[in-house]
Amino acid sequence: MKIFLDTANIEEIRKTRDWGLLDGVTTNPTLAAKELAKGLSFKDLVSQILKETPGPVSIEVVATDYEGMLKQALRISSLGDNAVVKIPMTLPGLKTIKALNEKRIPVNCTLIFNPLQAMFAAKAGAEYVSPFVGRLDDIGEDGMSIIDEIKAIFLNYDIKTKILVASIRNPIHVLRSAIIGADVVTMPFDVISKLTTHPKTDEGLQRFLDDWKKNFGEGDFPL
Ligand code: E4P
16 A cells, blocks of 8 residues: 655655655645745745655646646646646546546546545546545544445446545554555655554563663673
């Protein structure tokens, strides 16, 4: 399963990349706006993210009509070979996905909340579909169940579109995604950090170090 970081923050991207965990990045207008408040232009921010990320980076259009989305998509795609255009799951969005697919421009279809939306986005030619599990949990539904359903549909019809689990809130979302066999999870930096730690790891390491010091003190490593 590929791990994407859901962020527009360069420091978070660098840290995750340097840990060897980063396969790609997803951004959205909310995440970008948070970073733009720090003074960078949108073009510079996107170019920097594309340069620092060793894999696909999803950048979202903000137009909602077909012509507008297509125009913005072409600009996004011209910024780097690893740029993926994020298009919302709407009817003009489907038309845009089809047009971009014909130009071989990869699309991540975002804001998916039921499995049939995912099936239609795949049919229009999306390379990724992004079901938002956390936002479904927020309204009292079991977000992860749509990942199960999308996986079953894609297996039934041998659909190659990748399932990119989005709106991840906690490590359980990631674990269930891996068990179901989702292609990608995109998660915020704090979830990635939580996944790498365990209190028993810290406790165990401390015990090893204490026992070592009892024998060898603080001196040089004796090898
Ligand atoms: C996905 O690509 C979105 O950027 C993201 O996962 C949305 O997550 P949120 O529901 O936590 O805002």
